[in-house]
Amino acid sequence: MNEPAVVQIRNINKYFGEGATRVDALRDVSLDIFPGTVIGLRGPSGSGKSTLLNVIGCILEPNSGNMRLNGELVYDGRWLRSDLRKLRLEKIGFIFQAHNLLPFLNAWENVAIAQVLAGVAPAQASRRALELLDYLGVGRRKDAMPGQLSGGEAQRIAIARALSNDPRIILADEPTAALDSQRAGIVMDLLRKVAAERRTAVIVVTHDEKIFDRFDHIYSLRDGALELPDRMAA
Amino acid sequence: MNLALKDIRHSLGRFLLTCVGLSLLLGIVLAMVGIYRGLVLESLGLARAAGAHVWVVEGGTRGPFAESSRLPGDTRDIVAAQWGVAAAGAVAYQNVEATHRGATKRLLVVGAEIGRPGEATGLVAGRPIIRSRYEAVADRRAGLDLGERIELGRDTFTIVGLTENMVASGGDPVVFITLRDAQKLQFDLTPSAARREAARTPGAIVSTNTVNAVLVRLLPDVDGAQFAQTIERWKQLSALTQEQQENVLARPVIERARRQIGLFTSLLLLVSTVIIGLIIYTMTLDKKKSIATLKLIGAPDRTIVGLIVQQALGLGLISFAVGAVLINSAQGYFPRRLVLEPADAGTLFAAVLVVCLLASSLGVRTALKIDPASALAG
Ligand SMILES: Nc1ncnc2c1ncn2[C@@H]1O[C@H](COP(=O)(O)OP(=O)(O)OP(=O)(O)O)[C@@H](O)[C@H]1O
Ligand SMILES: [Mg+2]
Numbered sequence: 001m002n003e004p005a006v007v008q009i010r011n012i013n014k015y016f017g018e019g020a021t022r023v024d025a026l027r028d029v030s031l032d033i034f035p036g037t038v039i040g041l042r043g044p045s046g047s048g049k050s051t052l053l054n055v056i057g058c059i060l061e062p063n064s065g066n067m068r069l070n071g072e073l074v075y076d077g078r079w080l081r082s083d084l085r086k087l088r089l090e091k092i093g094f095i096f097q098a099h100n101l102l103p104f105l106n107a108w109e110n111v112a113i114a115q116v117l118a119g120v121a122p123a124q125a126s127r128r129a130l131e132l133l134d135y136l137g138v139g140r141r142k143d144a145m146p147g148q149l150s151g152g153e154a155q156r157i158a159i160a161r162a163l164s165n166d167p168r169i170i171l172a173d174e175p176t177a178a179l180d181s182q183r184a185g186i187v188m189d190l191l192r193k194v195a196a197e198r199r200t201a202v203i204v205v206t207h208d209e210k211i212f213d214r215f216d217h218i219y220s221l222r223d224g225a226l227e228l229p230d231r232m233a234a
Numbered sequence: 235m236n237l238a239l240k241d242i243r244h245s246l247g248r249f250l251l252t253c254v255g256l257s258l259l260l261g262i263v264l265a266m267v268g269i270y271r272g273l274v275l276e277s278l279g280l281a282r283a284a285g286a287h288v289w290v291v292e293g294g295t296r297g298p299f300a301e302s303s304r305l306p307g308d309t310r311d312i313v314a315a316q317w318g319v320a321a322a323g324a325v326a327y328q329n330v331e332a333t334h335r336g337a338t339k340r341l342l343v344v345g346a347e348i349g350r351p352g353e354a355t356g357l358v359a360g361r362p363i364i365r366s367r368y369e370a371v372a373d374r375r376a377g378l379d380l381g382e383r384i385e386l387g388r389d390t391f392t393i394v395g396l397t398e399n400m401v402a403s404g405g406d407p408v409v410f411i412t413l414r415d416a417q418k419l420q421f422d423l424t425p426s427a428a429r430r431e432a433a434r435t436p437g438a439i440v441s442t443n444t445v446n447a448v449l450v451r452l453l454p455d456v457d458g459a460q461f462a463q464t465i466e467r468w469k470q471l472s473a474l475t476q477e478q479q480e481n482v483l484a485r486p487v488i489e490r491a492r493r494q495i496g497l498f499t500s501l502l503l504l505v506s507t508v509i510i511g512l513i514i515y516t517m518t519l520d521k522k523k524s525i526a527t528l529k530l531i532g533a534p535d536r537t538i539v540g541l542i543v544q545q546a547l548g549l550g551l552i553s554f555a556v557g558a559v560l561i562n563s564a565q566g567y568f569p570r571r572l573v574l575e576p577a578d579a580g581t582l583f584a585a586v587l588v589v590c591l592l593a594s595s596l597g598v599r600t601a602l603k604i605d606p607a608s609a610l611a612g
Contacts, residue, residue, distance in 0.1 A: 050610065059607045060607060085532040086534075094531065096527075100527045102237075102527060103524065104243070104524070105237075109235060113528075114531050117531065117537060122235060
């Protein structure tokens with residue numbers, strides 16, 4: 001790996017509550033994630049997987065440590081940027097377990113909205129949205145409302161949205177939990193394709209053993225602490 | 235891509251239902267203001283229609299409407315002889331209860347001289363009074379048709395013409411007859427004891443020759459206020475300019491109605507605020523997850539605030555427009571006269587904008603507090 005890490009985490013700690021009710025959700029976590037890799041995060045329920053993802057996504061402030069995203073120091077005991085949303089808009093794509101499409105926008109609008117928010121002209125945003133839907137094999141469904149989509153289709157549209165601003169990092173919290181193993185495989189292959197072709201770092205939280213072979217590295221969390229990589233793909 | 239619009243389209247039914255209710259409310263507000271304007275105009279209708287510049291009345295009074303005023307019948311000749319007068323006409327006003335087609339009607343009977351200030355103007359049907367006796371011009375609101383007969387006092391009158399919106403300040407429709415007929419009517423309606431008394435005295439007929447006011451139309455370039463001053467030199471006469479007369483007439487109506495209508499208007503606007511506030515708030519709660527998602531993706535606060543405020547404004551403006559159209563087209567069916575002035579509509583429009591902004595603040599506050607991380611949960 002001669003490219004620099006897109007995500008660089010050093011000694012991150014995050015706890016919830018105080019005193020007797022204190023829960024240490026992340027203990028001294030350090031981690032480097034490189035462009036073009038697909039990383040798995042596993043661990044028992046309550047081990048801190050979502051917490052770690054939220055910290056990387058700049059939606060949860062840690063208590064200590066530091067973090068660089070795309071080379072920029074964004075957290076060092078405190079947030080160093082006031083416009084975290086802009087950072088998210090431009091650099092990070094989110095894919096959710098429950099796919100979180102906006103119910104009042106149709107498929108292509110759901111993809112275009114992220115670009116429109118980032119200031120892309122509507123015509124250009126919609127063109128790119130349609131391209132992305134084609135790229136992910138759901139071009140036919142471009143006019144469907146979220147309520148009319150199958151779980152797999154919705155998930156692919158969510159991926160298209162996460163990709164639409166060409167983010168450096170994609171964060172996915174159990175993206176395949178609602179899918180059968182065949183569709184889960186398709187979604188993971190798509191994420192691998194995206195990582196390979198766009199040099200995006202993809203971080204996926206999963207319990208799903210059937211897709212463990214689709215990751216470049218899998219990290220395990222236990223009681224908020226990171227264990228050594230389980231396995232390296234060839 | 236307008237998110238507010240897209241979201242409204244997604245929950246169109248509820249939005250439109252709210253619009254319907256709200257447009258009725260705003261329509262009522264417009265109607266009340268219209269009724270108020272109508273009341274003020276009505277109170278002036280009779281005084282304006284006379285086309286007078288100066289009203290000559292009994293000395294020391296502000297008659298003939300606000301206070302009673304009695305003048306000798308020859309006052310008109312004296313006034314007409316003054317410099318600057320183009321025309322002068324004596325008038326007599328008399329409240330009368332008349333029975334017509336079995337129903338009792340309250341009317342204001344105006345006695346005026348043919349071809350002189352004070353006679354019926356602005357006829358919408360028929361012709362003016364041309365015979366000196368037993369002809370009448372009635373207002374449409376009296377419910378009398380052309381050619382119909384009505385008994386006033388001991389005489390029967392034929393309706394030869396109709397006016398519109400000519401009512402006394404209390405709302406009673408006006409019936410015009412000649413001054414001579416009116417003086418006879420006044421005599422007929424005087425309690426019989428007083429009449430017998432008058433009949434016994436020779437020359438008593440002269441005492442019925444009284445009028446309530448003399449209306450003066452001035453030559454161009456003659457100042458009304460100055461002319462009024464010259465009239466005031468006669469101790470037994472007072473004079474009001476048309477403007478003063480209108481103030482005397484309109485003030486009590488304005489003072490009475492403005493407070494009531496103002497109160498109801500404020501209450502209705504308050505109710506509108508609550509309705510808009512609640513509906514926008516529930517629409518925001520329904521969108522909690524979407525708003526969290528937008529924030530998570532990276533939408534700035536102004537996008538979120540814009541979404542909510544635009545919906546509130548949309549609700550208010552659509553309702554206002556529908557309400558205004560509704561009232562405009564229902565105008566003719568109102569039992570009272572509605573006067574819809576663009577300026578009033580403009581003021582209400584501005585008030586609706588303020589109401590929408592106020593109402594959306596609850597939704598906005600809720601939306602701004604939504605945690606982006608909540609989009610990730612389940
Ligand atoms: N907002 C919060 N307030 C208090 N405690 C929290 C909060 N979020 C998470 N925790 C706690 O932090 C710990 C880690 O939670 P986290 O959601 O990261 O676990 P997870 O590994 O994602 O679990 P799962 O597999 O069930 O999703 C848990 O003990 C949880 O109860
Ligand atoms: Mg979790």
